Amino acid sequence: MALVICRRFPGSFCGMPSHPALIKNHVNKKLLGQTSEDCVLTAKMISSDTRMAATLKLLKPLRYRAFCNPFTYIATQSVACWNMRSCTWRKGQDSPENSLCHPAKKVNICSTSASGRILTISSTLPGLEFSRASASKASTLKPGSPRAMRVDEEDVETFDSFEDPRVFLQLRPEYQLHSYNRSETCQPLSVSEGELILHKVTVYQDNLQPQIIADYFCKLSSLPAEQHPVLLSSASFALLCQLSVKNINLFDAPDLISILKAFVSLGIPHSHSMLDVFETKFCHKVWEVSLDQLLLVADLWRYLGRRVPRFLKIFFSYLNLHWKELSLSQLIHLIYIIGESRQAPQDLMKKLESLILKYIDLINLEEVGTICLGFFKSSSSLSEFVMRKIGDLACADMQHLSSYALVNILKMFRFTHVDHVNFMKQFGQIAPQRIPSLGVQGVMHLTLACSALRILDEGVMNAVAASLPPRVAYCRSKDVAKILWSFGTLNYKPPNAEEFYSSLINEIHRKMPEFNRYPEHLLTCLLGLAFSEYFPVELIDFALSPGFVRLAQERSKFEVTKELYTLDGTVGIECPDYRGNRLSSHLQQKALEMLWNLARKDMNSKPEFLEALFLLETMLGGPQYVKHHMILPHTRSSDLEVQLDGNMKPLPFNREATPTEDVAKLRLKHVGISLTDDLMNQLLKGKSGGHLQGETESDSGQQPMKLEEEAAIPMGGSLCNTADRLEAMEMAGLCPPACRQAPQVKLAIQLTNKNQYCYGSRDLLGLHHMKRRQLNQLGYHVVELSHWEWLPLLKRTRLEKLAFLHEKVFTSAL
Numbered sequence: 001m002a003l004v005i006c007r008r009f010p011g012s013f014c015g016m017p018s019h020p021a022l023i024k025n026h027v028n029k030k031l032l033g034q035t036s037e038d039c040v041l042t043a044k045m046i047s048s049d050t051r052m053a054a055t056l057k058l059l060k061p062l063r064y065r066a067f068c069n070p071f072t073y074i075a076t077q078s079v080a081c082w083n084m085r086s087c088t089w090r091k092g093q094d095s096p097e098n099s100l101c102h103p104a105k106k107v108n109i110c111s112t113s114a115s116g117r118i119l120t121i122s123s124t125l126p127g128l129e130f131s132r133a134s135a136s137k138a139s140t141l142k143p144g145s146p147r148a149m150r151v152d153e154e155d156v157e158t159f160d161s162f163e164d165p166r167v168f169l170q171l172r173p174e175y176q177l178h179s180y181n182r183s184e185t186c187q188p189l190s191v192s193e194g195e196l197i198l199h200k201v202t203v204y205q206d207n208l209q210p211q212i213i214a215d216y217f218c219k220l221s222s223l224p225a226e227q228h229p230v231l232l233s234s235a236s237f238a239l240l241c242q243l244s245v246k247n248i249n250l251f252d253a254p255d256l257i258s259i260l261k262a263f264v265s266l267g268i269p270h271s272h273s274m275l276d277v278f279e280t281k282f283c284h285k286v287w288e289v290s291l292d293q294l295l296l297v298a299d300l301w302r303y304l305g306r307r308v309p310r311f312l313k314i315f316f317s318y319l320n321l322h323w324k325e326l327s328l329s330q331l332i333h334l335i336y337i338i339g340e341s342r343q344a345p346q347d348l349m350k351k352l353e354s355l356i357l358k359y360i361d362l363i364n365l366e367e368v369g370t371i372c373l374g375f376f377k378s379s380s381s382l383s384e385f386v387m388r389k390i391g392d393l394a395c396a397d398m399q400h401l402s403s404y405a406l407v408n409i410l411k412m413f414r415f416t417h418v419d420h421v422n423f424m425k426q427f428g429q430i431a432p433q434r435i436p437s438l439g440v441q442g443v444m445h446l447t448l449a450c451s452a453l454r455i456l457d458e459g460v461m462n463a464v465a466a467s468l469p470p471r472v473a474y475c476r477s478k479d480v481a482k483i484l485w486s487f488g489t490l491n492y493k494p495p496n497a498e499e500f501y502s503s504l505i506n507e508i509h510r511k512m513p514e515f516n517r518y519p520e521h522l523l524t525c526l527l528g529l530a531f532s533e534y535f536p537v538e539l540i541d542f543a544l545s546p547g548f549v550r551l552a553q554e555r556s557k558f559e560v561t562k563e564l565y566t567l568d569g570t571v572g573i574e575c576p577d578y579r580g581n582r583l584s585s586h587l588q589q590k591a592l593e594m595l596w597n598l599a600r601k602d603m604n605s606k607p608e609f610l611e612a613l614f615l616l617e618t619m620l621g622g623p624q625y626v627k628h629h630m631i632l633p634h635t636r637s638s639d640l641e642v643q644l645d646g647n648m649k650p651l652p653f654n655r656e657a658t659p660t661e662d663v664a665k666l667r668l669k670h671v672g673i674s675l676t677d678d679l680m681n682q683l684l685k686g687k688s689g690g691h692l693q694g695e696t697e698s699d700s701g702q703q704p705m706k707l708e709e710e711a712a713i714p715m716g717g718s719l720c721n722t723a724d725r726l727e728a729m730e731m732a733g734l735c736p737p738a739c740r741q742a743p744q745v746k747l748a749i750q751l752t753n754k755n756q757y758c759y760g761s762r763d764l765l766g767l768h769h770m771k772r773r774q775l776n777q778l779g780y781h782v783v784e785l786s787h788w789e790w791l792p793l794l795k796r797t798r799l800e801k802l803a804f805l806h807e808k809v810f811t812s813a814l
Contacts, residue, residue, distance in 0.1 A: 053076035168370045174329035178295035189222040198236035210247045214255035217262035253289045260300045270306035286314045291300035298337045323351045326357045332367045339374030349380040369405025372412035398426045407442045410449035444479040451486035454759040464496035469503040477514040481524035488531030488766040519552035523563040530570045531766030541580030550615035565591030569634025573774045592633045597640040598774035625650040653718035748780040782813045
């Protein structure tokens, strides 16, 4: 027996049928072998309307548990759509069938959190338990979250990460053959018909044929959406699931696909163990079904939000043999699936690239965006030739290219580093008008693409800077980091720089809990700010604290030692009054070795650099006058250092380049003694031999010992002190007392390349501009051997190259 007491009030429950027969059926029907015990479930207030209340007084059977699911009440023009994984609420929809419920949704309702009002009590059937975690995961609502609710259709921050990438599926009728369309369901089923099916499952469970089981799933998936949570919690439905697993080998491919569609419609949790059995079965069916069916199955798994690497691996093996059979719609849909699964064998991607070229003249702009997103998400590159074709397509009608497709194409240009000049020019014309209506994530991707391609378009950057401060609260930590990095990399300060940077720095403070989860984003923020000469001391002190350094090394997916070292070295030079945390000497040494090995290997592989080094040594008198090293190791690039005395003559300061046996000769060379006839006679007679020998021993014996003692001092203090101490040690070891003087001029000779400048200009990028700024602060004169001057000279005569270097070195010194 069960007693249901209902109090009726004006109005109705949103989404609830006037006669909840399916609910009553679960209460009134008692399964074989069950006994009863009293239980009272009281449903709390459903919404802010105090007139509404409902009390259910139930008798709970043994081994059977009820699911009580409150529904959000909205008076007009709204509907709540609930399922086991997620809660989606869209304004302005008339029926739950049109609501798109899926696991990727991040839409929360602004009413009181319902997580405390959902009782998920599962069936006891083995292996078929819908867990409490699955039900409560999506029902946990966060009121007030800026991205929680679609308040307005025009809200620019509204972005559906699940449905928006699927827009292309509406562009051709052929897509319907191999994709899931939520609006295409079985004939709508009434609640009473659903009760009858569940009753038949209970009564005839041992006699149900596989085709009947598949048909039952299809019909039950057509129940009103508000009844799905109740259905999923019922023991009869759990029994039906158990029967499907039991008869899995008896289903043919269409039946399996039909059941999978029902799982999608009903919102089966993607982590449910039952789905493992179905994935295994589909793996066995790959070689027996058509391409359309395989794409449909992959699409259904995507809709369920379940990763199926085993199925996809076999599917991709199949495609490696049948890729030439792919039609245009199948190709585009496959690339979408590959992108969403984040996996693909590179040999298959190369084959798909050839098909893209085959169909290039038939592909529309939105499909171009889908291709770029799929390759980008799967970390698969496209050739420069294909990217230029894609750029040409976009340029032909960019005014009608959607912002979503535009962002995706830019992502791929960023990934491939292809510079399509015409595309970027047209992008620069339309982007400033589109940026205010683009969500901050899209704005971040546009900005990041510009910095990665080294393209400084002031119109675009100004539009970004102007639109961001009013909606900075919508930024994720990643958005803040990438935007600051982009502006810093391009070394550009917008007209509203103070407002722009202060709003982003304040947002960093507000999002510190998020930065603790993604520590690499905080380091990216601070480096971007440092490029632009902003140094928020509190944030830097926190980022260099031992606790955060340890956190960053443990949690980050990337190696962050270089970032920490760059930040620490920059603070040491540009913030002389800073007294906060600094990086440990151990980490400094580790980063120094790592960066020097990379820089040395890089520069020694460049013929133009080796040529410059050799000619400088020749011009100045030997390798002891030039030193290839990292003057500022934290800036990640090396230099050729030259030191000149007060007479603008080079000093032999590079002790590492001088062989031990030549040290005495080198020092004698710089004593400055004139060889007169009297001196020559004394030398020939040997009268001064002892004196000179003693001087040589003093210089070559005792001084190196003193140098070794100084070299044994552990590294510590700031980068500047270390550099000065090493310089003093080198000078002391090479020069006799008569010439031991501090250099009047220190030159940092830099051989630059085009990647250190903004595209098509001579404006340095942020890191390299910061390096020159810091070199100047340390007293160095920067001598630039620019690529536009030096590379053409490599084809000229040796004399011309020496004359060029002589002018660069000594003119800079003056």
